[in-house]
Amino acid sequence: MRESTIAGVSDLIQDALAVYHDDPAAAAALESYAVRLAEPLRIAVAGMVKAGKSTLLNAIIGEEIAPTDTGECTRIVTWYRYNHTPRITLHPVAGEPRTLPLKRENGRLVFVLGQDRPDDVERLVVEWPAESLREVTLIDTPGIASLSEGVSARSVSFLTPADAPSEADAVLYLMRHMHASDIRFLESFRDTETGRSGTVNALAVLSRADEIGAGRIDSLISAGEIAERYRRDPSLRKLALGVVPVAGLLAQSARSMRQSDYESLALLAAMDRSDRERLLLSADRFLRASVPEGLGADARASLLERFGLFGIRLGVVLIRAGFTDPTPLAHELARRSGLDPLLAMVTGQFHARADALKARTALVGVETLLRTTPREGSGHLAAALERLQVNAHEFRELRLLATLRTAGTGLNENLAEEAERLIGGAGTAAHLRLGMEPEVSPEEIMGVARQVLHRWRLVAESPLMDRSGLDACRIVVRSCEGVLAEFAALQRQGA
Incomplete structure (x- = not known):
């Protein structure tokens, strides 16, 4: 913002x-x-x-x-x-x-x-x-x-x-x-x-x-x-x-993995596959078992409480696949947990929208106060509030995102889907807005952004576009211009 x-x-x-x-x-x-x-x-x-x-x-x-x-x-x-x-x-x-x-x-x-x-x-x-x-x-x-x-x-x-x-x-x-x-x-x-x-x-x-x-x-x-x-x-x-x-359970335990967790999983990974699969058929069977040697009742209970059967099974598979050090294993378990x-x-x-969301909260608070506790001489506050709400592009993006997902606009389905992405519906990073891979170069981003900007300007000029669709197009165009301005500034700094 x-x-x-x-x-x-x-x-x-x-x-x-x-x-x-x-x-x-x-x-x-x-x-x-x-x-x-x-x-x-x-x-x-x-x-x-x-x-x-x-x-x-x-x-x-x-x-x-x-x-x-x-x-x-x-x-x-x-x-x-x-x-x-x-x-x-x-x-x-x-x-x-x-x-x-x-x-x-x-x-x-x-x-x-x-x-x-x-x-x-x-x-x-x-x-x-x-x-x-x-x-x-x-x-x-x-x-x-x-x-x-x-x-x-x-x-x-x-x-x-x-x-x-x-x-x-x-x-x-x-x-x-x-x-x-x-x-x-x-x-x-x-x-x-x-x-x-x-x-x-x-x-x-x-x-x-x-x-x-x-x-x-x-x-x-x-x-x-x-x-x-x-x-x-x-x-x-x-x-x-x-x-x-x-x-969630696997994510929590992976992010706070202990050496004892790894050692218990390693003992299970060393077992014969068929014996291990029978052992992990149910939580009760796992807790009652006496194998493998060295994995005591307390260690079993702790492992089950912290990882669940899913986490235990996955941890064993990963150890057998080559994750034989606690730190890489923990990172891979966290990744596979969906975290x-x-x-x-x-x-x-x-x-990425932190400032916009915090500012939006503050503006809502002031707006609520003016409505519920009106005061003489507060007209300038209402005017300043309206200017901020109307002129801040980040707020316009957030409002359009909500509109696209609720009431909709005059855009057809394909354009609405692209508009949502361009205004940050999948994330505010430039490559996410443009539907590109994270590793693309700034030059590639600028090239695609120029193409998208040109196309959306043409869409906005269509005589068949209604008012709501035109308003949406203007916000999308401004978002594309913002991407170009951001990367042009980066190029100038690097020159």
Whole structure:
């Protein structure tokens, strides 16, 4: 996003603070929007109970710091932020925040709430020196549609507040299968103040993908086919930027692999194939077995808990295929878990648009304030707000992306599909916009961009194009011009 737009949003907030300086609630809200502009992007991880939210969050962070059991801490909204020094802060519903002790059990972080009940805790904030948290704040939310109405309501009110921007700039929504309740939540997230701004900012994750194929080695292939079918489903397509299958448990354990994990997998890999296949027919059989020698009951239980049968089978196959060192094995397991495509999509769809999404949240907050708490002398705020919304091309791309996936435009199906890609529907990198491979040269990108720009200018000049189609063409043309301008600037710098 252009610095002038970010500066304009920041100036708007300061002007609004001057108008609402005598309203403590309004001033506090405006100050929070100013802080959000300077902070990393906020991505919430949401989904139904036992969808694997905390497990996937650990995989993304690369450490097991989010509780994955069904304990009381999974009922609390928990923020994970970067800091050089680890710290856990409990923010109660009433009273002052306090620091919790740092405690680990079996390598996992444990939250000790003391006398506080989950219902008395507004949020937990975990600050951790993980590189993956430098550019993003991850927010773990309680399960939606929980048997406890209070737990479910806590997530819904946090993510879809009434008459206010969501606390999250974007959402990773986990689902085991696509149910009506999943669609209802995504619709409610779209219908928040932020969603009504014309932004598709949710990404669906087909979590626990290994279970789709009953733990077979080819489970992720089957899950990928299902994810593609979901992606094309009209009811989900308009609500999410994409659908990605991930074996969350394998991803988490691969990113935090221990030497003991590798040694246990290596013992299994050394077994006779037929004996090993019989051993891995079921979890019960694996736990009860006495072979191979050296793999004790505790080690079996730990391996099964951390990797599941799918991860164990895949790890053994990879070791026998030549991954005989823990580090390369861990990287390959993470790749095959589906985590890498998910991280790439999060980077392309969310990180690349971080400034636009944060600025959009701030503008929605100011717009809501002007509508719900009007003030004399605020006309200049409304005018400045409208200028920012209309003139920022990043916002126009986000609105068009939502329109293409919902109401549609005057473009035919092929042009609409290409337009979606050119405005960043598959990611904002130039090669993704143009449908090219990552390794193409800048000269090739510029050549294709010129061709595409010329063609879309001709499309825009068609006398048969209606107003909505013409508006879409103008945005696409501007996006193509942006790609050319970006690479022309790079060439000048390298000259």
